Amino acid sequence: MLEIKGLSKRYGETVALDRADISLDFGEIHTILGENGSGKSTLVKLLSGIVSPDAGEIMLSGEDITGRNPAAFQEKGFATVFQEVLVAPDRNVIDNILLGYDDLWRRRTARRDRATLAAQTLKEFAVTEAPLEEPAGRLPLAAQQLVVIARALVRKPQILILDEATAALDFADREAVFDLMRRLAADGCLIIFITHRMDEVMSLSNKVTVLRSGRVVTTLRREELEPEKLLALMAPEMAGVEE
Numbered sequence: 001m002l003e004i005k006g007l008s009k010r011y012g013e014t015v016a017l018d019r020a021d022i023s024l025d026f027g028e029i030h031t032i033l034g035e036n037g038s039g040k041s042t043l044v045k046l047l048s049g050i051v052s053p054d055a056g057e058i059m060l061s062g063e064d065i066t067g068r069n070p071a072a073f074q075e076k077g078f079a080t081v082f083q084e085v086l087v088a089p090d091r092n093v094i095d096n097i098l099l100g101y102d103d104l105w106r107r108r109t110a111r112r113d114r115a116t117l118a119a120q121t122l123k124e125f126a127v128t129e130a131p132l133e134e135p136a137g138r139l140p141l142a143a144q145q146l147v148v149i150a151r152a153l154v155r156k157p158q159i160l161i162l163d164e165a166t167a168a169l170d171f172a173d174r175e176a177v178f179d180l181m182r183r184l185a186a187d188g189c190l191i192i193f194i195t196h197r198m199d200e201v202m203s204l205s206n207k208v209t210v211l212r213s214g215r216v217v218t219t220l221r222r223e224e225l226e227p228e229k230l231l232a233l234m235a236p237e238m239a240g241v242e243e
């Protein structure tokens with residue numbers, strides 16, 4: 001179980017995350033839903049070790065991992081795919097997928113095995129083919145994002161965080177990633193999913209935590225999810241207002 005207790009982060013006067021309490025279980029797709037500025041990305045950065053909280057705790061299966069650095073989070077099995085497509089443009093697809101991989105496991109993967117591993121990992125979910133020897137920066141943006149998702153996947157994460165990570169993908173690849181998410185969750189992986197799209201929230205989530213102005217409003221289980229209810233929780237001032 002991943003437990004977030006009283007987690008807070010401020011930037012100057014702005015309280016980006018305010019005493020957030022969230023319990024997340026292995027084997028679930030747990031969506032974080034909220035309007036722009038509600039604190040979703042801040043939570044993702046805290047769970048990736050990119051920023052440290054001002055208060056609160058992150059507990060992984062009873063172990064306090066608060067404030068550790070990104071490498072430590074990765075060693076604990078966290079992998080994050082951010083909305084911005086982050087490839088090393090001049091390195092080929094294989095190098096991009098295995099970026100940091102050997103450092104993480106403190107080993108050296110042979111050149112031939114690297115190509116096989118990269119190809120297998122892409123094959124697990126990608127519909128569009130990414131040419132392995134091509135510099136990643138030359139690929140279309142959607143293919144670049146597949147490479148970044150493969151980079152997370154190759155590490156066999158126990159906690160996979162997808163922060164609007166499918167937004168750049170074509171329909172078929174997006175659906176393939178959703179299937180992958182369901183498979184990984186069924187195998188016991190915790191998927192933390194950030195999306196704006198209500199259809200994705202409804203079809204994928206086992207649980208949804210709603211954030212508003214940096215605060216956790218509530219966490220709902222799958223059987224409690226209704227789009228209107230979620231919208232009203234995200235932005236009560238907009239509820240009932242026709243667009």
Ligand SMILES: Nc1ncnc2c1ncn2[C@@H]1O[C@H](COP(=O)(O)OP(=O)(O)OP(=O)(O)O)[C@@H](O)[C@H]1O
Pocket residue numbers: 011014015016017034035036037038039040041042043
């Ligand atoms: N580096 C920063 N410096 C100053 N303020 C920040 C910083 N990062 C986030 N904030 C502020 O913290 C609040 C929460 O931002 P955050 O990016 O976490 O929200 P979000 O829900 O991810 O929004 P979006 O959907 O637009 O990405 C916002 O008011 C934002 O302006």
